[in-house]
Every structure is written in structure tokens, then in C-alpha cells.
Amino acid sequence: MKKVVIAGFGFMGTMHAQIYNQLRGVRIVGIIDTHPAKASKSMGGLGLKVPLYSSLEEALTDAEPDIVDICLPTHWHARFAVEALRAGRHVFCEKPLALTRNEARRIAEAAKKSGTIMQVGHCIRFWPEYQAFESFVRSGRAGKLLSLTLQRRAGRPLYSVGDWLNDSALSGGASLDLHIHDVDYIHHLIGRPKAVTSRGTKDYSGWSHIFTTYDFGPKGPSVTSEGGWNYPAQWGFQMAFQAVFEKGAVEFDSNANPTLTLTLGGRPRQPLPFRTPKTGESSTGAGNLSSLGGYFNELKSFVDCVRRGRAPQVATPRQAAESLTTTLTEIQSAATGKTLSVPAKL
Numbered sequence: 001m002k003k004v005v006i007a008g009f010g011f012m013g014t015m016h017a018q019i020y021n022q023l024r025g026v027r028i029v030g031i032i033d034t035h036p037a038k039a040s041k042s043m044g045g046l047g048l049k050v051p052l053y054s055s056l057e058e059a060l061t062d063a064e065p066d067i068v069d070i071c072l073p074t075h076w077h078a079r080f081a082v083e084a085l086r087a088g089r090h091v092f093c094e095k096p097l098a099l100t101r102n103e104a105r106r107i108a109e110a111a112k113k114s115g116t117i118m119q120v121g122h123c124i125r126f127w128p129e130y131q132a133f134e135s136f137v138r139s140g141r142a143g144k145l146l147s148l149t150l151q152r153r154a155g156r157p158l159y160s161v162g163d164w165l166n167d168s169a170l171s172g173g174a175s176l177d178l179h180i181h182d183v184d185y186i187h188h189l190i191g192r193p194k195a196v197t198s199r200g201t202k203d204y205s206g207w208s209h210i211f212t213t214y215d216f217g218p219k220g221p222s223v224t225s226e227g228g229w230n231y232p233a234q235w236g237f238q239m240a241f242q243a244v245f246e247k248g249a250v251e252f253d254s255n256a257n258p259t260l261t262l263t264l265g266g267r268p269r270q271p272l273p274f275r276t277p278k279t280g281e282s283s284t285g286a287g288n289l290s291s292l293g294g295y296f297n298e299l300k301s302f303v304d305c306v307r308r309g310r311a312p313q314v315a316t317p318r319q320a321a322e323s324l325t326t327t328l329t330e331i332q333s334a335a336t337g338k339t340l341s342v343p344a345k346l
């Protein structure tokens, strides 16, 4: 049985706790949070009776976890990840891996040296509809992928403790916090772009909406992406993409019914099935976005890797650092108005 301590018991920490409670071979043995009243209330809501710590040192000594799961505001990721890795613990760290390339490099190096297992919360690589789309692309059923455009839009987030999400010095703003999901998926599906051209809108929270064209060379697909959280707070959330192939099209919209559709072979648009976790049943997405599927899949995969002593192949610290580098280049492009090459080096 692997013992896990969750650092940060806000929105994502409680989400991870609910998933660990459903996974075999792992047990939550402690929570770390600096807002004890709020954290205790959330723990009570989940019936979680484990010690609540105020620091990583205390949790490492007292609870002796095998795994540290970091669900802290992003500016804390580097410090907690490096310390846990140096203490020989396996680490799951929420995305974005860090705020800067330097921090990301430090984490990736510590992970390499530690000999333990580390995975980053790039859940879209594990999200059922995005996985089904990836399989469809790789199958070649509709021929070559010609173009792909992705969107991730949200109402202004007002829930975070001390409003850290709207402070770009702490969160990196919407581009690093939200849009990076699609950047990471583009890396996963197609690879690192040669260059990016970005424009966007900036407000008190930093780059709150960014629009990017990715250069994959003359033979590569045309790829664009948009991510922002400057919609009104009540607006809700949408993730979506549209892909055109030589012989067909695939569309995804988290707010549509069905969510994932295919137009191919002279037939009208129809649902493209995807696999939801837990039951393993196939779904057509008729009104049921896979919901928490990506979060469940990523933690299940991580825990399986820890139990088998096998390094993750997906959402590794290195891959997360590469996605961070591309996203930071997009921000730089938006700030300067120039097309910029994406550095190949971490």
C-alpha cells in the first residue's frame, strides 16, 4: 500500500483526494495546508480522518509518505517538488510545472537524480475525448490531419485562496494556468512547434486571453489555439477543438451533446465513441462529457507506475518543461508582437 500526502487542499487537492479514495493500492496519510480551518472543513466533507500538517518537513517526518502530491498555488511547485524529490519521495505535481524555465529545469534535474517517479498534471493527455481523438489521428482513417484549432475558455476564476490565480506573479495568468493544457496537448499530438505568433489581451491578472498560430513547417498541419479566462465569472467553461483531415472532420465541444463527433465516408456527422474510466464502458458522449475522467486516468496511471516501479512515459517533468517553454514563448510573442522561435533546449 503506497502512502500519499496531499500538499494544498483547495480545488485540486480535494479532487485528487476523491480519486485516491477510489484507487486500489494507495492510501492518504496526511494533508498539508496553511489554511487549517478551510482545509479541515473540506477534509470533514470527504470523511477524511488524517493529520493536517502546516509544512512539508513535518509531513515527511511524521507521516512518512511514499508519494507527495502537490496541488499548491503554482509559485510553490518548485520548492515543494525539489524538496520532496531530494527526500526520495515519488511526486505528482499539478500543472503548470513551474512559473519559469529555470524552475522547471531545476525540478526536471531533481527528478532525474532522485531515481523516484514523477508525473505532472497535464490531464488533457489522459482526457477520454482527447485520447479518442489521438487514436483517431494515429489510425489514419481520415487521411492526413490538415488543420487543428483548439479553444479553452472560462469565466474569471474567483475561487482561489487569496485570489492567487489572478496574480500573474503567482499563477502566470490564464496563459500559463489554462491555455498551457492545449499547448501541452499540441506537443503530445504533433510535437514542438518551430515558432509561435501570439496576440492577446492583458489585464490586472496578466495575459488573460491569448491567441496563437503554431508553425509546423510547410508540410505540417495548420494549428491555432485560443485560451482565456476573461469571460464574465458566470459564463462557465468550455474546452473544444475542430480538426479537418483529407477525408473527414472531428469536432469536440465540452458543452455540446454529443461532445465528440466525426464526419467521414459520405455519412452525416455522428458521435465518435470514447472510453470513460471507472466502468471502462464505451460512451458516445451523448450529453455526458467524460467529466473527471482525465483526472482519474492520470492519477491511476501515476499510481500504477509507482507500484510497478516504472517511469511514466506521458506527462513527464521534461515534457511539462517543454510545454512551459512554448507557452512562455507565446507570452513573449504577444508582448513583443513578433513571431518567435521556440527554443529546443529546456
Ligand SMILES: NC(=O)c1ccc[n+]([C@@H]2O[C@H](COP(=O)([O-])OP(=O)(O)OC[C@H]3O[C@@H](n4cnc5c(N)ncnc54)[C@H](O)[C@@H]3O)[C@@H](O)[C@H]2O)c1
Pocket: 007, 008, 009, 010, 011, 012, 013, 032, 033, 034, 035, 038, 039, 054, 071, 072, 073, 074, 076, 094, 095, 096, 121, 122, 123, 159, 160, 161, 177
Ligand atoms: N489540472 C487541472 O485541470 C487544474 C485545475 C485547477 C487547478 N490546477 C492547478 O492546481 C494547483 C492548485 O490550484 P487550486 O485551484 O487547487 O488552488 P486553490 O486556491 O483552490 O487551493 C490551493 C490550496 O493550497 C493552500 N496553500 C497555499 N499556500 C500553501 C503553502 N505554502 N503550504 C501549504 N498549503 C498552501 C491553500 O490554503 C489552498 O487550500 C495550481 O497549480 C493550479 O494551476 C490544475
